[in-house]
Amino acid sequence: MDRQQHRRGPERERSPLFNLLSGTSMACPHVSGIAATVKAQNPSWSPSAIRSAIMTTGGHGCWEPHGPFPIHIAIQKKNLKAPITTQSGASATAYDYGAGEVSPTGSLQPGLVYETDTVDYVQFLCNYGYDISTINLISPTLPDGFTCPKTTNADLISDMNYPSIAISKFDLKESKKVSRTVTVMLKLSIL
Numbered sequence: 001m002d003r004q005q006h007r008r009g010p011e012r013e014r015s016p017l018f019n020l021l022s023g024t025s026m027a028c029p030h031v032s033g034i035a036a037t038v039k040a041q042n043p044s045w046s047p048s049a050i051r052s053a054i055m056t057t058g059g060h061g062c063w064e065p066h067g068p069f070p071i072h073i074a075i076q077k078k079n080l081k082a083p084i085t086t087q088s089g090a091s092a093t094a095y096d097y098g099a100g101e102v103s104p105t106g107s108l109q110p111g112l113v114y115e116t117d118t119v120d121y122v123q124f125l126c127n128y129g130y131d132i133s134t135i136n137l138i139s140p141t142l143p144d145g146f147t148c149p150k151t152t153n154a155d156l157i158s159d160m161n162y163p164s165i166a167i168s169k170f171d172l173k174e175s176k177k178v179s180r181t182v183t184v185m186l187k188l189s190i191l
Helices: 012-013 023-043 047-056 118-128 131-137 154-159
Strands: 063-065 069-073 113-114 182-186
Touching: 023 047, 047 063, 047 113, 047 182, 118 154
Parallel strands: none
Antiparallel strands: 063 069, 113 182
């Protein structure tokens, strides 16, 4: 039975025949296809390397001065070439759109990737303040012999080897050093 047959009167005239949905659920099949393409072209890459390649090659942006520190301003554009906005109409930020618009071809040759392994995630939980018994409730299979270091604190969370950088309570008045380990993933061709 046609959807329109269930509606009567003025509602039937105003209701669209389809609805446009967007967001994570709609992006999932696209990102999954890109991940499969990256894996097909680079069969030795780990899931972490594939995620990093997709995250670090997405979006658009530029560096702008902000006091003594330059900050990256990501200027995401809609299909009408206008900046992306939130439901309220405010300009969207990286917290709204994440790593940005994925690039199927860019993710095939990202240049650098950030490998994140199990120890990185468990160390994140230690730095967040969880003890081993609590972490075992979340992840019952920990790396052999792993224990939380004696010197953990929330400031070390930013050192997780992840393709994005988040610094809590950063006021832009002082510098904050974060560490990352990257792997060069360049394909060189000799003519």
